[in-house]
Amino acid sequence: MGTKQFTGSPGEADLRRADSLAREIFSDVANKWAFLIIEALGERTLRFSELRNEVEGISHKMLTQNLRMLERYGLVERQVHPTVPPRVEYTLTEPGQALRATVDGMCGWTHQYLGHIEAARRRFDG
């Protein structure tokens, strides 16, 4: 009950906090731009402008915004080269790479079920 636990296992409050944190991360990361950026990076290191070209249709603002978010969560590493003009490169960290496996899975899924989905959509729309 109210007694503090000294064991290694987390108490209820910890679990709740962990859950809300997990939920927060999930909500932030599970969006198309973040996924497309992660997918574009893959195992490469890319500059801001290169990323902008790779991720079809992303705006300057969305790219910076999502890169900040991913950097904040430690999914991408940002390396600034103090040259002129400046050169900023982004690379997936290990957690980022791990997430990429998931995103790759979703890409595979999309292509695998493309037929199913297109058919279902036609059926639904008609």
Place this chain on the structure above:
Amino acid sequence: MGTKQFTGSPGEADLRRADSLAREIFSDVANKWAFLIIEALGERTLRFSELRNEVEGISHKMLTQNLRMLERYGLVERQVHPTVPPRVEYTLTEPGQALRATVDGMCGWTHQYLGHIEAARRRFDG
């Protein structure tokens, strides 16, 4: 070139169409509500109101909206029981189940890297 291909392999135009379709699906499905709904359904069949309770914080409107989208893509099946009051149940289809594997992967990832992420975030914010 301009010559029509009679082989089974898709032509350039088909590939472009497939890509844009894949991108469309990706953009629609890769959002937190869709993911949370898929995760909540799992292997169960749930009513609208049950789903509303399972997916913490989702509004009536967002739930219907996302369920329609998932139904349109054939990821969930909607069964209407013509009773009074009406009873509507939702179940993941096979493509939906396949996608759930991916979403599960992301949930696992979230919990696995919770520590990393929290630490990175504190470092970034401070």
Place this chain on the structure above:
DNA sequence: CGGGATCCTGTATGATACTG
């Protein structure tokens, strides 16, 4: 070149009310 700040618009989302 990378990115921050600002302004402005459309869309996403929530709250509410109504129908079968």
Place this chain on the structure above:
DNA sequence: CAGTATCATACAGGATCCCG
């Protein structure tokens, strides 16, 4: 109970300008 429609609003996202 499930779903649709309406309204109000916050926020996402684009365009633009300026800075290091």
